[in-house]
Amino acid sequence: MKTILWATLTANGNYAQSGPEHPPKQEALDDFATHAKAAGNFIVGRRTFEGMRASGGGGAFAGMDIVVVSASIKELPGVTVAGSPQEALSYLQEKGHQTALIAGGADLHNACLGHGLVDELIFNVAPVLEGKGLNLLTDQDNYQYKDVQLLDFKALGSGVIQLRYSLGRS
Template sequence: MTRKLVITENITLDGVIENDGSWFDPTNDSDQGRQLAETTRAHAAESDGFLVGRTTFEEMREFWPRQVSDTTGVTDHLNRVEKYVVSRSIDDPRWDGTTVLRGGDQLEAEISELKKREGADIVLTGSISLAQQLLGLGMVDELRLFVYPVVTGSGRRLFTPDHDIRDFALAESRSIENVVLARYTR
């Protein structure tokens, strides 16, 4: 059995996943934030691989390992799983449990090899360009979209006009207060 590659993104109603800091906070300690964290922890328990691009990796490497009172569970999860960063410029990731993938022309082969290995899901979050590339290559097995009732009017989007996602079917839809989790599988 091959591992699934899952894209998990927070997304606005108009399809933006780029967070300008005004509509999504992963450390939100409200009732909704705690419910979202609980859902994220449940999803994280199904994975043992975390895939990101260089920019997201560097942002996360500087933030999550420094969290000492993390109630979201993200720090514990990232310390537990194998991390894969796609980068042509990183040689020393400076984060235990990280493997550097070179991407480019090798991306499809590298991800195929990861999916063939024994293990649980590999989850990609953030990493807009990488997510778009993997969607374009048809390598994504599941989409988990946390849809926020926000319209930003601008920002980078997950889907481009050339992405054909018609072979994804809705597997789950539920609300977490005013956020909707829409989960699609191939």
């Protein structure tokens, strides 16, 4: 199964932190919805999922397989809960999905990268600078410096640029 890690980053490389004062760019949200619909699923961490649900973003994903990765919660209404990224991917593969979209947040992304579970990266770079924020940590236990191959880049609008990379995972 092909796995795609999707994230919105700031121009200085941090995860874009959104909130009421700084909502995410609509172009990035629309892009996520497009990729989720194409895959028919997405994997998300518990805190990110709770944020999505609180903002009312869940309705657009009706009928999709949503897998929430959490070590502490065993059940959430309307979604599947997995104890690890590997368990989430196994579930989606058993359901017959050819692609899995790894949606976030930072802990989930870093765990997937750290375990070598990612085939492609999609980064939407938002035109903002942020003084603090979360980073992708690609130098965890078994994940070191690695060249990636640029597959595509395009402007999404409102200054958001999308970069798509292959990690060359076999």
